[in-house]
Amino acid sequence: MDDSFERVLESLAQLDLPADQARLLELSDLDRSQLECFQRAWLPIAEPQRLKVMQSLGELAREHIDLNFDRIDRLALDDVAGEVRRTAIENLWESEDPALVPKLLHALADDPQPDVRAAAAAGLGPFVYLGEVGRLELPQHRQMEDALLLAAERDADSVVRLRALESIGFSSRDEVRPLVEQAFRSGQETAQRSALLAMGRSANEVWGPDVISQLHSPSPVLRLEAVRAAGELQLPDSVPEVIELLEDVDEDVRRAAIWSLGQLGGRRARGALQQLAPRAEGEDEIALLDDALDNLAFVDGTRDLDLLDLEGEAE
Numbered sequence: 001m002d003d004s005f006e007r008v009l010e011s012l013a014q015l016d017l018p019a020d021q022a023r024l025l026e027l028s029d030l031d032r033s034q035l036e037c038f039q040r041a042w043l044p045i046a047e048p049q050r051l052k053v054m055q056s057l058g059e060l061a062r063e064h065i066d067l068n069f070d071r072i073d074r075l076a077l078d079d080v081a082g083e084v085r086r087t088a089i090e091n092l093w094e095s096e097d098p099a100l101v102p103k104l105l106h107a108l109a110d111d112p113q114p115d116v117r118a119a120a121a122a123g124l125g126p127f128v129y130l131g132e133v134g135r136l137e138l139p140q141h142r143q144m145e146d147a148l149l150l151a152a153e154r155d156a157d158s159v160v161r162l163r164a165l166e167s168i169g170f171s172s173r174d175e176v177r178p179l180v181e182q183a184f185r186s187g188q189e190t191a192q193r194s195a196l197l198a199m200g201r202s203a204n205e206v207w208g209p210d211v212i213s214q215l216h217s218p219s220p221v222l223r224l225e226a227v228r229a230a231g232e233l234q235l236p237d238s239v240p241e242v243i244e245l246l247e248d249v250d251e252d253v254r255r256a257a258i259w260s261l262g263q264l265g266g267r268r269a270r271g272a273l274q275q276l277a278p279r280a281e282g283e284d285e286i287a288l289l290d291d292a293l294d295n296l297a298f299v300d301g302t303r304d305l306d307l308l309d310l311e312g313e314a315e
Contacts, residue, residue, distance in 0.1 A: 169198025262292030
């Protein structure tokens with residue numbers, strides 16, 4: 001076994017994290033034998049240090065796309081500490097492995113910690129989407145929908161209910177719409193935010209008027225979710241108001257408006273982004289604008305092709 005890997009295992013309990021985070025690079029892409037050695041070293045480590053390790057692994061994976069700690073994250077799904085289990089679920093946010101679904105369903109239904117159930121509910125969302133586009137077996141898709149619908153209505157914790165609502169937003173099941181409506185009409189900002197997020201995920205333009213109604217909400221939280229949903233749903237009627245949000249007092253709303261215009265496309269959206277370009281501040285905003293303009297060109301090009309196809313059919 002590699003000496004550097006063994007040294008990392010020997011020092012796991014003493015690592016000063018996040019200062020020593022780089023030493024955890026040796027834990028990427030473990031084979032079965034290495035994972036067994038890791039597990040033996042992991043079990044005696046105190047809970048606060050296990051949590052720091054898991055948090056550091058998540059940060060490293062987000063910063064370096066070539067790193068893969070999935071095997072360790074899956075191992076930690078059964079940790080005795082709720083915070084470690086929650087972090088493990090959050091670290092697996094990019095996984096599309098259907099074998100993860102039963103673990104998430106078990107956590108959603110049975111974990112005693114609300115934070116873990118909420119993470120599991122959120123983690124199931126991408127899998128519901130995969131089911132909607134035909135990339136998961138139908139029985140598993142239906143099992144997830146049933147579990148999330150149950151959690152959205154009956155879980156004892158309000159955060160779990162809202163995370164479940166957000167994830168079931170990807171579903172086209174008839175039962176979803178009344179739940180989203182109820183949350184949106186509740187008058188509670190947290191519930192309205194989740195409803196708007198679910199609307200954006202629905203790919204259903206029926207939510208257009210509700211989304212547009214919140215683009216100038218006094219709440220920056222609701223403006224942010226509304227402008228994202230407008231882009232996700234590609235609501236053409238929202239373009240003038242999204243353009244106004246390029247001058248919003250909230251930076252997150254302004255950035256979301258840039259992204260949304262890239263999704264919406266059209267001459268007015270392009271003109272607004274081009275006018276904004278000379279005033280862009282910082283590399284991140286410049287990169288965001290460039291990405292938005294690139295996507296806008298793609299969206300408009302796709303629409304031009306669709307128009308040509310329709311004209312050809314008419315002839």
